[in-house]
Amino acid sequence: MLFERNARRVVLTAAGEVLAPKARATLDTARAARDAVQQVGKELGGTIALGCLSGVGGIDFAGLLGEFHARHPLVRLWLRTAESDGSAGLARSLTVGELDVAFLGLAGRPFPERGAAY
Known part of the structure; x- marks a missing residue:
């Protein structure tokens, strides 16, 4: 008792x-x-590996990454710019898991016409 x-x-x-x-x-x-x-669940953490072309016009990557870091200080951002292999190299790095996100340049139309096959 x-x-x-x-x-x-x-x-x-x-x-x-x-x-x-x-x-x-x-x-x-x-x-x-x-x-x-x-x-x-309240605080993001970890590492994000990003890839981008070195000459992307109209996008302030430094400003965007700085803003993201200010909002999520526990997330480490790793930025890799494309070397001489450009978008193709970034795409390869993305497919083999070296990058989590890649900002690529595409030749031609990025999406097929409605009803058209790729």
Whole structure:
């Protein structure tokens, strides 16, 4: 028995006295674990490998990446610009998993006409 109860009060037994601090510690640990898990979904983290052409006009990559970093400081951004192999090299790096995202240049129309096959 952990406690004795009557119409007027509840009193811990000797076993209850021994268990009470351990029960409080267990509850505190469970709350801390719950809070830690809840924080995981609130803050982005990890690394994103980006690839882009060195001469992309009209896009301020430095500004965009700076803004992203300000909003998500736990995310590490790794930027690789295309060397002499251009978009083809970035596409290869993307397909083999060296990059997570690539901004490429496409020749011709990027999407087929409606109903046309690629």
